[in-house]
Amino acid sequence: xxxxxxxxxxxxxxxxxxxxxxxxxxxxxxxxxxxxxxxxxxxxxxxxxxxxxxxxxxxxxxxxxxxxxxxxxxxxxxxxxxxxxxxxxxxxxxxxxxxxxxxxxxxxxxxxxxxxxxxxxxxxxxxxxxxxxxxxxxxxxxxxxxxxxxxxxxxxxxxxxxxxxxxxxxxxxxxxxxxxxxxxxxxxxxxxxxxxxxxxxxxxxxxxxxxxxxxxxxxxxxxxxxxx
Amino acid sequence: xxxxxxxxxxxxxxxxxxxxxxxxxxxxxxxxxxxxxxxxxxxxxxxxxxxxxxxxxxxxxxxxxxxxxxxxxxxxxxxxxxxxxxxxxxxxxxxxxxxxxxxxxxxxxxxxxxxxxxxxxxxxxxxxxxxxxxxxxxxxxxxxxxxxxxxxxxxxxxxxxxxxxxxxxxxxxxxxxxxxxxxxxxxxxxxxxxxxxxxxxxxxxxxxxxxxxxxxxxxxxxxxxxxxxxxxxxxxxxxxxxxxxxxxxxxxxxxxxxxxxxxxxxxxxxxxxxxxxxxxxxxxxxxxxxxxxxxxxxxxxxxxxxxxxxxxxxxxxxxxxxxxxxxxxxxxxxxxxxxxxxxxxxxxxxxxx
Numbered sequence: 051x052x053x054x055x056x057x058x059x060x061x062x063x064x065x066x067x068x069x070x071x072x073x074x075x076x077x078x079x080x081x082x083x084x085x086x087x088x089x090x091x092x093x094x095x096x097x098x099x100x101x102x103x104x105x106x107x108x109x110x111x112x113x114x115x116x117x118x119x120x121x122x123x124x125x126x127x128x129x130x131x132x133x134x135x136x137x138x139x140x141x142x143x144x145x146x147x148x149x150x151x152x153x154x155x156x157x158x159x160x161x162x163x164x165x166x167x168x169x170x171x172x173x174x175x176x177x178x179x180x181x182x183x184x185x186x187x188x189x190x191x192x193x194x195x196x197x198x199x200x201x202x203x204x205x206x207x208x209x210x211x212x213x214x215x216x217x218x219x220x221x222x223x224x225x226x227x228x229x230x231x232x233x234x235x236x237x238x239x240x241x242x243x244x245x246x247x248x249x250x251x252x253x254x255x256x257x258x259x260x261x262x263x264x265x266x267x268x269x270x271x272x273x274x275x276x277x278x
Numbered sequence: 279x280x281x282x283x284x285x286x287x288x289x290x291x292x293x294x295x296x297x298x299x300x301x302x303x304x305x306x307x308x309x310x311x312x313x314x315x316x317x318x319x320x321x322x323x324x325x326x327x328x329x330x331x332x333x334x335x336x337x338x339x340x341x342x343x344x345x346x347x348x349x350x351x352x353x354x355x356x357x358x359x360x361x362x363x364x365x366x367x368x369x370x371x372x373x374x375x376x377x378x379x380x381x382x383x384x385x386x387x388x389x390x391x392x393x394x395x396x397x398x399x400x401x402x403x404x405x406x407x408x409x410x411x412x413x414x415x416x417x418x419x420x421x422x423x424x425x426x427x428x429x430x431x432x433x434x435x436x437x438x439x440x441x442x443x444x445x446x447x448x449x450x451x452x453x454x455x456x457x458x459x460x461x462x463x464x465x466x467x468x469x470x471x472x473x474x475x476x477x478x479x480x481x482x483x484x485x486x487x488x489x490x491x492x493x494x495x496x497x498x499x500x501x502x503x504x505x506x507x508x509x510x511x512x513x514x515x516x517x518x519x520x521x522x523x524x525x526x527x528x529x530x531x532x533x534x535x536x537x538x539x540x541x542x543x544x545x546x547x548x549x550x551x552x553x554x555x556x557x558x559x560x561x562x563x564x565x566x567x568x569x570x571x572x573x574x575x576x577x578x579x580x581x582x583x584x585x586x587x588x589x590x591x592x593x594x595x596x597x598x599x600x601x602x603x604x605x606x607x608x609x610x611x612x613x614x615x616x617x618x619x620x621x622x623x624x625x626x627x628x629x630x631x
Contacts, residue, residue: 062313063284063286063289063455094309094393095310095453096453121392121393121394121611123309123393176284178282178283178284178457179283179284179285180283180284180285180289180293181317181320183283211284212282212284212457213284213455213456213457215456215457269534269537269538269541269613269616270541270616271541271545271616271617
């Protein structure tokens with residue numbers, strides 16, 4: 051958490067947005083000025099914008115396309131994008147779109163980020179996703195992202211999960227997977243993400259756990275309104 | 279049992295199709311089903327299959343016609359406006375008695391509409407997919423697991439009855455991620471003696487055609503087809519019943535609406551109201567008997583839909599209007615909340631909303 055810019059990249063559906071939002075909230079506890087930048091040009095759903103209320107409440111700036119969350123399915127980038135590289139007092143978390151196509155959006159920022167040399171580019175991996183079930187397939191996706199983004203990865207985030215049904219055993223079963231990716235890529239495992247309720251069971255077994263609050267689903271009674 | 283994977287509904291459909299032996303996918307991208315095409319684009323080249331992004335939806339459905347003529351399993355997918363474009367092709371498939379799997383991950387309409395989930399293509403799927411007398415088998419998944427299972431089932435039914443199977447999903451089903459087991463049994467594919475595979479000078483040539491200029495013959499084709507449809511109606515209707523046995527208020531809902539409704543039923547039961555849920559899994563054939571049976575003890579039905587009220591007509595027909603059927607709905611891409619459904623249950627039960 052000591053670099054000015056933290057980028058989360060990975061296969062689509064690997065959990066980047068959820069991690070980015072939780073990470074920004076954690077950063078805000080250490081720094082006065084924190085921003086989260088949504089550079090997703092691929093997916094019109096599940097955007098950082100969905101968490102805008104929580105982010106605003108926490109005093110986190112949101113840099114995102116005016117079309118994000120509007121249902122206008124445009125691959126657009128926000129005009130405030132240069133704030134990320136120009137405003138050096140700002141701590142920025144960048145939520146990059148999925149796969150190499152999503153990472154293409156970084157192209158315009160990559161030279162300035164590289165020149166400043168104050169960034170962490172983290173590869174989010176999930177062994178329970180169908181197209182990245184083993185180290186080899188995950189590394190293939192990562193190298194495609196590396197080529198499209200113009201930035202090298204500096205670390206790995208193990209976000210292996212089965213959504214709300216994830217058990218401690220599921221997370222433990224992914225340790226070897228993450229280690230294999232470490233070995234093949236030579237990148238360090240920076241953290242392992244788990245939902246909050248698994249924290250007690252895993253604390254003594256895995257280093258550098260990062261707890262996540264998951265987003266609410268529309269099919270269940272809202273915790274906010276109660277159910278009577 | 280194989281380990282579960284975390285999949286989007288759209289990905290589950292694509293993977294299950296491959297599992298079912300489908301090696302030909304033709305489509306044109308449209309939100310919210312694009313991941314089906316994206317997944318096929320990644321996977322098909324690796325397994326010797328064909329992924330082809332057609333120049334339009336119309337082209338794609340006609341490519342489906344072509345491959346199906348050769349007896350191979352084939353599919354296309356789209357979302358509401360794209361399915362309208364496929365309409366002509368669906369009618370031609372029916373006219374030529376060709377099996378195919380078509381997926382509609384619905385979004386709000388009419389017209390170009392929006393990109394949020396909807397169930398407003400119910401009429402189109404169950405009544406008017408195209409011109410002429412024909413039916414499609416319509417399957418309505420309510421979980422990512424079912425997206426996979428019904429895709430396999432869809433291929434099997436399509437082959438068995440030489441019909442189009444349509445997966446009628448919606449944006450939430452396509453986009454939501456859930457753990458899935460892909461340990462799904464696939465029946466061996468049936469022989470297709472009608473397929474155009476080359477005569478090798480050993481048999482008379484087969485012909486795949488929907489043109490029929492002699493009205494007596496065309497009438498016969500239609501009658502034969504409807505005999506087959508009658509078998510489908512008799513054998514293939516599927517529904518999930520949830521706490522229906524003693525229910526006084528019965529909800530009818532499919533897909534995402536059923537998931538919302540199940541939570542509302544649970545809450546109603548906690549509050550002492552005898553509520554239940556019938557979730558049609560096949561929308562055509564509609565599970566009429568399940569509804570007719572429930573109408574013997576229920577005092578009211580509620581049709582919960584992401585539309586202005588389309589399935590409600592089938593609920594009224596199946597219950598023969600013995601008891602009142604009310605509508606609890608959102609439209610245009612909105613989803614009814616469990617609170618809204620609970621209020622409708624209370625109202626139907628005679629209490630205050």
